[in-house]
């Protein structure tokens with residue numbers, strides 16, 4: 127993975143000192159609460175319902191075991207012993223004390239981590255495919271491109287005070303695992319007809335109050351022009367984005383109001399002026415960055431192992447887990463392993479300090495000392511030999527990280543909701559738990575197959591409800607918790623926004639409603655290969671509506 | 680009283696007091712005019728121009744770009760439009776006079792970014808600690 131050079135380290139250390147000074151000035155009363163708010167947000171610090179919340183950046187979700195141990199240390203020393211992995215591959219702590227945050231940041235800096243630009247109206251963490259570098263279906267490893275972009279974006283002096291937050295995501299496969307089309311800029315690394323590498327660029331996607339799927343602004347951008355093109359987009363947005371209304375300030379609204387063609391024209395004109403300047407990527411620059419990634423020495427005899435096949439035959443629980451929680455690796459004899467953070471009784475995405483330490487050990491033992499956080503709020507060990515799968519699984523079972531539900535109904539994406547977030551209208555974690563109880567029978571879940579259930583506690587959509595195959599959104603009705611349901615959303619390459627089913631459902635009936643929708647699908651599907659999403663796209667809303675609201679029929 | 684600092688953090692006098700009265704300023708007298716006034720008055724010599732942060736700096740008339748001083752405005756602490764204006768103006772020597780930042784964002788916590796974005800003068804917000812700001816500017820290198 128990428129390691130900081132001296133300049134990177136000095137920049138992060140200076141930032142810690144700067145924030146320590148800002149915190150001290152705020153506590154002494156010489157920095158106003160409003161200005162401190164802007165500054166602390168740019169260092170990852172929110173003030174939530176009960177306490178401050180600190181969001182730590184995990185660039186494109188990649189962590190070393192050493193960094194994971196530091197995250198455990200922070201959970202123990204400064205928080206209540208756990209952390210929460212988010213849909214943008216970051217980790218959040220829900221209980222730090224404001225006065226201790228500079229110390230937390232200093233601890234993070236010792237392992238090349240920080241919380242810079244994890245909130246506030248600036249360029250946020252760059253996200254990507256959690257299987258990058260190991261997936262069979264990828265064109266190239268997107269991480270060197272992400273890291274170059276991260277360098278450009280971090281501390282960018284011009285874009286720290288944008289109209290609104292700005293998120294970029296990269297994908298280099300045909301099965302988008304990074305939800306790129308619901309990002310402000312989504313970048314697909316592609317090859318053109320001439321065989322050259324470059325990018326398909328999407329702009330103006332986003333969730334929240336006005337969810338919009340990003341539109342393609344460029345079919346093919348040459349490989350060397352990545353940063354200059356992003357800079358052109360950001361500059362136009364910084365100058366022209368609306369600042370009069372927070373709900374209309376994202377780039378998606380600017381693109382919508384100007385029209386894609388007019389927006390693209392401005393970007394193109396600005397890009398023409400800067401594309402041959404200092405931001406142009408030099409061949410050596412890309413090569414040097416690529417050398418940081420994927421240089422592991424894979425065991426050439428890994429595929430010759432016989433024990434794995436035997437274990438599969440003898441242990442059905444192990445076999446069930448391998449069916450759900452593994453993905454094929456580009457190297458024969460290796461597998462990508464998902465650690466499910468969606469166990470019964472655990473808030474989706476939560477990991478405690480003991481688990482973090484244990485996961486770090488497992489990464490050292492079985493996966494070259496690295497791990498990844500996923501957009502779906504799980505973790506991945508990306509390079510595990512097949513002969514190690516059985517002992518790894520046994521350890522994961524002990525750690526409660528082996529629930530074989532990746533991609534299934536109980537693998538929900540869920541925001542912290544009522545439990546932590548001051549903006550929440552309704553509980554999301556409690557509903558996730560109820561769904562877990564209802565659908566816990568794994569046979570039943572397997573029968574349902576691939577399905578994405580996404581839940582947010584309010585319109586801000588941190589739980590990505592608009593792009594869930596089933597989306598659940600908490601709404602407030604005269605002080606009571608109600609839930610609005612949508613169907614048919616997707617954040618994959620075929621991205622779409624869900625359609626509302628109709629009137630919202632009260633708290634007591636939300637689990638019933640989801641069960642009804644799932645049962646309707648099971649009746650309507652052509653066969654087991656037709657997924658929930660495909661089936662919905664084929665038959666449309668009316669059939670589901672009739673079942674969900676029988677009284678209206 | 681707001682202090683004006685240069686790129687090295689040295690205190691400098693403001694040679695262009697803002698002209699807000701009706702009528703043309705006396706000829707040859709250095710004044711700061713809004714872009715609108717400047718155009719109305721027929722681009723008087725020795726005038727500096729205050730640009731709103733909504734101005735398209737790529738379509739400014741040559742008379743504006745010939746001014747010895749352009750002042751960019753930060754109406755609020757968190758409104759960063761003028762950063763991009765400054766970048767566009769200073770790029771490729773398009774504008775080579777003095778570039779001054781003024782308003783709600785000209786504070787200790789943003790001076791470094793302002794300097795990196797090519798501002799050459801900083802009209803500190805009235806509540807700022809001028810010693811600290813001066814020291815910070817003197818120790819900030821531009822990239």
Ligand code: SF4
Pocket residue numbers: 541542543544547548549550551582583584585586587588589
């Ligand atoms: S969706 Fe709403 S309730 Fe949930 S975390 Fe985001 S802001 Fe909070």
